[in-house]
Amino acid sequence: MFEQRPREEALKAPKFAYFRAQTLGDVFDVLVRHGDEAKLLAGGQSLVPALNMRLLEPRIIVDINHISGLAGIVEHGSGLRIGALTRLSEIGASPLVARLAPLFAQAVPFIAHLAIRNRGTIGGSLAQADPAAELPACALAVDAVLHLASARGLRAVAARDFFTGLYATALAPDEVITAIDVPAAPPETRSVFLELARRHGDYAIVGLAARARFTGRQAHDLRMVFFGADSKPVEARAAAVALRHSARVERIGSAQDALAHDLHPSADLQADRATKLHLARVLLARAVRALSEAA
Amino acid sequence: MSETLELHLVVNGETVRRRVRVRQSLADFLREDLGLTGTRVGCEHGVCGACTLRIDGAIARSCLVFAAQVDGAHVETIEGLSDSGEIADLQAAFRARNALQCGYCTAGVLVTAAELLRAERAPSRAEIRELLSGNYCRCTGYHAIVDAVEQVCRLRVAQG
Secondary structure, eight states, X not given: OOOXXXXXXXXXXOOOEEEEOSSHHHHHHHHXXXXXXXXXXXXXXXXXXXXXXXXXXXXXXXXXXXXXXXXXXXEETTEXXXXXXXXXXXXXXXXXXXXXXXXXXXXXXXXXXXXXXXXOBHHHHHHHTOTTXXXXXXXXXXXXXXXXXXXXXXXXXXXXXXXXXTTEESOOTTOEEEEEEEOOOOTTEEEEXXXXXXXXXXXXXXXEEEEEEEETTEEEXXXXXXXXXXXXXXXXXXXXXXXXXXXXXXXXXXHHHHHHHHOOOOOOSSOOHHHXXXXXXXXXXXXHHHHHHHO | OBSEEEEEEEETTEEEEEEEETTSBHHHIIIIISOOTTSOOSSSSSSSOTTEEXXXXXXXXXXXXXXXXXXXXXXXXXXXXXXXXXXXXXXXXHHHTTOXXXXXXXXXXXXXXXXXXXXXXXXXXXXXXXXXGGSOOSSSOSHHHHHHHHHHHHHHHHTO
16 A cells, blocks of 8 residues: 655645535535635636635635536537536537537637646636636637526626626626536538647637638628737627628738727737737738638 | 545555645645655646646646545556556657656656547647647657657557
8 A cells, every 4th residue: 555654744725725515505605605715616727726826815615526517518499508617628529519619619629738628617717717718709709608606596697798807707706607508600600710829738829719600602790709819808890890790801901900999908928019919910811811711 | 614634535546545635736645645756746837747647537737636626536647557557568669769868747748648549540740749738848859759659659550
């Protein structure tokens, strides 16, 4: 058997109490009593680094991994319902997601690495609302709806109302995300997911989730959501207008110019504001060409 | 709700019971409490890949999981993968092709690369590089690692 060794006293994470929730009711009880001093542990791929670096010092960690019914992907209405605790690798491997929510299937390989995707969850990614994260942009681009639960009851919030700022969302301190509804991609929808990062799996410098519907070779209803280019995922509406909501290659230049109205990037460790805006222009051109060639 | 917890899990096929502090990482638990030092601790925030192991068959970063979270789970470390012979050919190829120098990252690289050995077709070099993109090696420059993984994947597929 294993030899017992003397314990090192130094631990990375700050002191906290650990609570393993078995039901959503357990979670509500802790959140009602402790509010912001409690943090939910889902996949832990953002929370644990923050704890290890002592950026957060919650009094209580609520492990929600043992609550049944929070994970899984099912057809719901004409679209998909993805449980908040569904792992990113499961989303990436799901034939249902590939068929009904192809943008998500395209995005998953860009998220970190397999070992991270095996743990990380969609609910965690959306709640974290990292400005460089892939899934919040996808949720916005497909008009996903988030289901939130608390002791006060249930409510549904559209993705466009959910992301409110830098790491900020409409989630109240006593609420938990339970599921995400993704409407089925309409017939003849094509989507493109692009991301620029220094190495595969690194945080995006800038990324773009785009989709359009096609009637024959004619694209319409073009939606373009940039991430890493502002404090939260942003739909490039002015650029879409410049493209006449279509994939018109000859209008790429004016759409690129319109991006200055849509995006307000701030400098981060990876790039300054001008570089980010330039890279967003590059991605817009690539996406429009890809969509037009897909027709 | 407490700061310690009675843990019951299976590590490399052996049942383990220990009382752990809830804020201890799985990597530290394995290294310090069980003496399984094959799992390396590098960056301790999920970037370098040195601490990669399997939890219930799926690879994960053991620096981003608290020991308290693997209660009831099956954990496999490089020691388990070595003892079972599952990756003996991969280890031999790493040695033959100088795919390691200081060896610090090697356990994590092997555990990650083993994911490709289970596939039914040989992966391309680009696929190998993509899978290993989350494992940093500061010695080899990666070419020898990709060579070794590619060779073993091809041999495995050829042998059915």
